[in-house]
Every structure is written in structure tokens, then in C-alpha cells.
Amino acid sequence: MLETLGLMGAGFLNALTPLNLLMMAAGVSMGIVIGCMPGLSAAMGVALMLPLTFTMKAETGLIVLGAIYCGAIFGGSISAILIHTPGTPASAATAIEGYQMTLRGKAGKALFTACYASFWGGLLSCISLYFFAPLLGRLTLKFMSAEYFWLSIFGLTIIAGVAGKSLLKGLMSGALGLLISTIGMDPLYGYDRFTFGVDYLSDGINVTAALIGLFSMSQVFILAEKKIVERAQATKFTDKMSLSRDERKLIRPTIVRSWLIGNLVGILPGAGASIACFLGYNTSRQFSKHKEAFGHGSIEGVAGSEAANNAVTGGSLIPTLTLGIPGESVTAVLMGGLIIQGLTPGPELFGKYAPMTYTFFAGFVLVQFFMLGIGLLGCRGFAQISRLSDAILIPCVSVLCVIGSYAIHRNMVDVYIMLIFGVLGYLMRKLDLNTAAVVLALILGPIGEKNLLKALTISEGSIGILFQSVVSWVLIVLCVVGILSPIFMAKMEKKAEAEASGIDPDDDDGVVDIEIDND
Amino acid sequence: MKNEKMKWTDIGVVAFMYIICAVFYYKTVHLNEEIQSYPKFTVILLFGLTTMYLVQMLLAAKRNGVESGVDKVFKDFQPAQFFVSLAAVVAYVLLINVLGFYIATALFLIGLLLYLKVPYLATAITVAVILALVYFAFAKFLGVKLPKGLLLKMLK
Numbered sequence: 001m002l003e004t005l006g007l008m009g010a011g012f013l014n015a016l017t018p019l020n021l022l023m024m025a026a027g028v029s030m031g032i033v034i035g036c037m038p039g040l041s042a043a044m045g046v047a048l049m050l051p052l053t054f055t056m057k058a059e060t061g062l063i064v065l066g067a068i069y070c071g072a073i074f075g076g077s078i079s080a081i082l083i084h085t086p087g088t089p090a091s092a093a094t095a096i097e098g099y100q101m102t103l104r105g106k107a108g109k110a111l112f113t114a115c116y117a118s119f120w121g122g123l124l125s126c127i128s129l130y131f132f133a134p135l136l137g138r139l140t141l142k143f144m145s146a147e148y149f150w151l152s153i154f155g156l157t158i159i160a161g162v163a164g165k166s167l168l169k170g171l172m173s174g175a176l177g178l179l180i181s182t183i184g185m186d187p188l189y190g191y192d193r194f195t196f197g198v199d200y201l202s203d204g205i206n207v208t209a210a211l212i213g214l215f216s217m218s219q220v221f222i223l224a225e226k227k228i229v230e231r232a233q234a235t236k237f238t239d240k241m242s243l244s245r246d247e248r249k250l251i252r253p254t255i256v257r258s259w260l261i262g263n264l265v266g267i268l269p270g271a272g273a274s275i276a277c278f279l280g281y282n283t284s285r286q287f288s289k290h291k292e293a294f295g296h297g298s299i300e301g302v303a304g305s306e307a308a309n310n311a312v313t314g315g316s317l318i319p320t321l322t323l324g325i326p327g328e329s330v331t332a333v334l335m336g337g338l339i340i341q342g343l344t345p346g347p348e349l350f351g352k353y354a355p356m357t358y359t360f361f362a363g364f365v366l367v368q369f370f371m372l373g374i375g376l377l378g379c380r381g382f383a384q385i386s387r388l389s390d391a392i393l394i395p396c397v398s399v400l401c402v403i404g405s406y407a408i409h410r411n412m413v414d415v416y417i418m419l420i421f422g423v424l425g426y427l428m429r430k431l432d433l434n435t436a437a438v439v440l441a442l443i444l445g446p447i448g449e450k451n452l453l454k455a456l457t458i459s460e461g462s463i464g465i466l467f468q469s470v471v472s473w474v475l476i477v478l479c480v481v482g483i484l485s486p487i488f489m490a491k492m493e494k495k496a497e498a499e500a501s502g503i504d505p506d507d508d509d510g511v512v513d514i515e516i517d518n519d
Numbered sequence: 520m521k522n523e524k525m526k527w528t529d530i531g532v533v534a535f536m537y538i539i540c541a542v543f544y545y546k547t548v549h550l551n552e553e554i555q556s557y558p559k560f561t562v563i564l565l566f567g568l569t570t571m572y573l574v575q576m577l578l579a580a581k582r583n584g585v586e587s588g589v590d591k592v593f594k595d596f597q598p599a600q601f602f603v604s605l606a607a608v609v610a611y612v613l614l615i616n617v618l619g620f621y622i623a624t625a626l627f628l629i630g631l632l633l634y635l636k637v638p639y640l641a642t643a644i645t646v647a648v649i650l651a652l653v654y655f656a657f658a659k660f661l662g663v664k665l666p667k668g669l670l671l672k673m674l675k
Binding site for chain 2: 051394412430
């Protein structure tokens with residue numbers, strides 16, 4: 001206990017260095033800019049900025065990525081409130097009440113509520129990160145090769161199943177990713193596989209280049225295929241950005257409820273901020289003493305949605321850091337960053353690398369304060385940025401994708417790989433295949449393969465070793481649950497969306513009337 | 520799901536997956552025997568899932584009929600804008616080694632921004648900001664040596 005407290009304290013001291021503080025401010029600002037621009041997503045932003053963190057110390061790099069993540073989730077609310085277009089799907093529910101407040105001349109109040117609730121949602125989510133992550137991390141000490149193999153399969157089933165419209169298409173995407181992950185040297189014997197005569201591929205597909213291609217370059221192509229239209233003018237607001245004491249008191253229980261919801265949703269692999277915001281919004285309406293205000297600009301509605309989506313951030317880091325199972329696409333990219341730094345999720349992060357991990361945790365706490373400050377001070381400016389035309393975004397993001405993938409190994413081959421994955425990602429998104437599943441398979445595939453081969457070598461080829469331990473069986477059951485969970489998740493999301501917009505959830509034509517520009 | 524029709528666009532998905540399976544299977548059987556099992560497993564997994572999807576599609580076709588799907592997939596598609604942007608990105612990537620990173624980037628940005636009807640002043644500001652960002656963030660901060668290009672080497 002004392003040791004943990006010592007690590008927590010040391011983490012804060014390390015996180016408070018001028019460089020880390022500067023990086024937090026830069027990361028949050030970048031994240032808010034990315035988040036408030038409809039068309040750019042949090043995963044895309046984190047993937048684009050990944051190469052910038054290579055030369056940084058691991059903790060600083062992770063703090064930057066965490067700051068972009070938090071900033072982007074909050075940033076989405078700015079355009080949701082001011083132009084009725086959520087910057088990210090995580091703010092879709094915020095648009096319902098937030099825009100109504102804007103129409104009633106209370107945009108400043110809505111933005112303050114979003115920022116305040118996001119801050120508390122994010123900050124409170126750090127509590128579970130501090131307490132559950134080390135516990136779960138220690139649990140994985142009992143894992144051997146067979147368990148790690150099943151764990152990688154579990155991670156794949158979860159994300160492949162939940163993140164897409166069709167379960168089979170999600171699983172196909174995961175299997176395609178697994179196949180692509182076999183490109184390169186065999187982990188046991190060192191023979192080359194599927195390199196197609198390209199020596200560079202002996203080391204396998206560069207995951208970062210693939211990430212940039214699948215998340216960022218593909219988004220460029222998505223933007224390029226649509227007619228470029230001028231975005232709606234962001235409402236200029238003159239009301240004060242603040243809440244009265246009574247209003248703060250009013251939203252306090254909502255924030256606590258949404259924190260719990262968001263945190264739980266974040267911990268569940270596969271469920272993300274887009275589900276949490278609707279659940280948070282609905283719960284705030286159910287418990288509200290002012291139900292009549294909903295649909296006409298309720299601050300409880302804004303707070304419920306924003307606290308929930310930001311509470312996902314800390315929660316989703318728990319399975320990512322402890323089990324190596326990213327809860328959603330943003331944490332899949334974050335995990336890529338972790339692996340690139342030479343770190344493996346699991347007990348090592350809370351043993352050998354504990355100082356680094358606790359510095360990151362402390363940084364994550366401090367990021368919330370930066371988000372509050374920068375969010376409140378810069379709202380008007382960010383609102384103008386959210387109007388940036390796709391005509392400017394298309395070439396600029398393309399250049400950042402190229403330079404980002406080149407910077408990994410200072411090699412043009414990575415740029416070609418990024419471009420190929422960009423086209424592949426575009427086609428996959430058009431055809432409802434799941435790019436996050438491919439990324440996850442690229443990350444988890446080699447881990448699963450290595451541990452499978454290791455287990456089979458130990459057992460001299462007997463597959464019985466995969467079914468020997470209780471933990472293995474628990475993980476197998478979880479895999480089955482993972483495959484079946486999309487049905488439950490889809491129903492839950494549909495119900496929450498329908499309830500939020502007052503539509504019968506069983507009505508197939510029910511559509512929430514909010515424009516969401518990106519994945 | 521139960522009201523969904525079979526889409527012709529999904530036939531493309533199935534065909535693509537089968538081609539991938541065929542290529543990788545062909546390559547797998549030519550690998551050293553010791554290392555064939557895992558790649559073979561992944562090929563069979565993809566093949567099996569694709570076949571399950573094909574069966575699901577055929578059942579949907581039998582139940583609800585067939586639709587093109589192209590109109591949904593390519594709704595509001597701007598072919599000229601898309602293909603020019605794609606070609607510009609490919610040309611940009613290929614020209615980096617010839618013209619060098621900065622010249623290729625400047626040309627790409629100016630060309631595409633003007634094609635996308637961005638006003639001159641906004642184009643100039645965007646090019647300046649991006650080049651400055653690349654220079655300070657990547658060349659200076661990260662110390663990335665950017666390709667100088669064959670042209671500059673030849674001129675020297």
C-alpha cells in the first residue's frame with residue numbers, strides 16, 4: 001500500500017516537469033482541435049500524432065497521446081453545441097440539448113457545462129484507473145502462454161464483433177488482419193513468410209504505418225469523395241460561460257451517475273464513448289426533477305452526456321494497459337504507441353515499469369485540468385476552427401500522414417505501406433468492414449501466434465495444453481461471450497439512441513436527427 | 520437484419536476475401552513445412568468466415584431479393600474530386616524521392632488546394648503553416664532527415 005502511494009506521489013512529481021506540462025497543454029489543444037472538426041476522429045488524431053512521440057520518453061509520449069484522446073472527446077462537444085454537428089460520435093447526445101441551449105442564447109452556458117462535466121467525468125475516471133489497473137495487472141501474473149493465446153483471441157472477438165454493423169464482417173476483418181500479421185519472419189524458426197520479394201517486409205508490416213493508413217489516410221479519401229460544402233456558421237455567443245451555484249448543484253448527481261456509467265462502459269472492451277454518451281444522457285433524463293427541460297436545452301442532459309463520454313477515457317485504459325485488450329479504436333492506437341515504446345501491457349507495467357506507468361496516470365489526471373482550462377479559455381477560437389473546410393483538411397492531413405509514416409524508420413517503404421492501407425481502409429469502411437479489427441489483429445496476431453507456438457512447443461505439439469487451466473476456460477467462455485455481445489450491445493445502443501430522440505426502439509426507420517460526419 | 524437484401528457490393532467483398540485466401544494459401548503451401556500450420560489456420564479461418572457470410576447473403580437473397588448496394592455505398596460520390604485527390608496523393612508520394620520532400624509537398628498542397636477551390640490567400644497560409652510545422656516538428660524537433668530528392672543531388 002505504502003509502496004503504491006509512493007509510486008503515485010513520484011508519478012505526480014515526474015509528470016509535473018516543464019516538458020510534460022508543455023506536452024499536456026499541446027496534446028489537449030491538438031485533441032480539442034481534432035475533436036471539434038467534424039470529419040476528424042480521435043483515433044485518427046492519435047494515429048497521426050503517434051510518430052511525434054517516438055523520440056520522447058515513454059511516459060511523455062503516452063501523456064501526449066492521452067491528452068489528445070481526452071481533448072478530442074471533449075472537443076466534439078463544441079461543434080455539437082454550436083453547429084449541431086458532433087465533432088466525434090461521442091458527442092452525438094450532447095448535440096440534442098446543447099444545440100437547443102444555443103438556439104435559446106445559452107451557448108456559453110452549454111459550453112461551460114460540457115467542459116465542466118467533461119473535466120469531472122475524466123477526473124473521476126482516473127480513480128478506477130488507479131485502483132483497478134494494478135489489481136488486474138497483478139492477476140495476469142498467473143498467465144502462461146496458453147492463457148495469453150486465449151487472451152489475444154478474446155481481444156479479437158470483442159472488437160471484431162462489437163465495432164461493426166455485421167458480426168460476420170467484423171470477424172472477417174479480424175481474420176484478414178490476422179493473415180496480414182503473418183507477413184514477415186516466423187517467430188519460432190526465423191523463416192520469411194509472404195514477403196513477396198520485399199526484404200523490408202521480413203520485419204513484418206509496420207503497425208504504425210498501417211494505423212495511420214487505416215485511420216487517417218482512409219479518412220482523407222472519405223472526405224475527398226464528398227461534395228465540399230461550407231460548414232454552418234458557428235453561433236457567436238455573448239452569454240457568460242459559467243454556471244450558478246444552484247446549477248452546479250443540480251448537475252452534480254448527474255455527473256456522478258454518468259461517471260459510473262462511462263467508466264463501466266469504458267472498462268467493457270468493445271463498448272465506447274458513443275454508447276456511453278447516450279446512456280449518460282438517458283439516465284440524466286430518467287433521474288431528473290426537471291424532465292420538462294429535456295428537448296428544450298437541459299444542462300443536465302449536456303452534463304450527463306459529456307461526463308459519461310469523458311469517463312470512458314480512464315476506464316478504457318484499464319483493459320488496454322492490463323490485459324492488452326483495447327476497448328475501442330483510440331485505445332488500440334494507444335496500445336500501438338505502447339508497443340512501439342517497447343512496452344508490453346500486463347504485470348510488467350505495474351512492476352518493472354511502474355514509475356513510468358504511474359507518471360502516465362498522474363499525467364492523465366493533470367490532463368483533465370488542462371482540458372478544463374484550455375477548453376474554457378479557447379472555446380470561441382476552437383469554435384471557429386471547427387468550420388475549417390474539408391478542402392483544406394484533405395491536403396493537410398495527407399501531408400501529415402506521409403510525413404508521419406516516413407518518420408517511423410525514415411523510410412519510404414513505410415509511406416507506401418501507409419498508402420496501401422489507406423486505400424484498403426477506405427474500401428473497408430465503404431463496405432462496412434471493420435478497420436479497428438484489422439489494427440487489433442495486427443497487434444494481437446503476433447502475440448497470439450508467439451504464445452500458441454510457445455505453448456505447443458512446451459506440450460510437444462499437444463493442443464490439450466490450451467485447455468488445461470481454469471483461466472484458459474474462463475477466457476474461452478469470455479471469447480464466446482465476446483462473439484455474442486454485439487447482439488446485446490447493438491440493442492442497448494439502439495434503445496439508448498431511440499430513447500434519447502423519443503423514437504420507438506423497435507421501429508426500424510427510427511433515425512436520430514443529428515449529422516455525424518465521421519466514424 | 521431479417522429484412523436485409525443481398526447486395527451486389529458484398530459479392531465484391533466475398534470475391535476479394537477469396538482472392539486473398541487463394542494467394543496466401545498458394546504461398547503457404549510453398550513455405551517450409553515447419554512453419555505452415557499457423558498461416559494455414561488463418562487462411563482457413565478467413566475462408567470459413569467468408570463462406571459463412573456468403574451463405575448468409577444467399578439466404579438473404581432468397582428471402583428478400585437482391586439489390587445493387589452501389590447507390591448506398593457511393594451515395595453523393597464525387598468521382599472527379601475523389602480520383603484527382605487520389606492521383607495527387609499517389610503522385611506526391613512518388614515525387615518525393617525525385618523532387619525532395621519540401622518541393623513535392625509545396626507543389627502537392629498548392630495543386631490540390633487550388634483544385635479544391637480554396638482561395639489564394641488561404642492556400643498561401645496553409646502551405647506556409649504546413650511547411651513550417653513539418654520543418655519545426657519533424658526536421659528540427661524529431662531530427663528526421665527528409666528526402667532531398669534526386670533533382671537536388673543531380674544539380675549538386
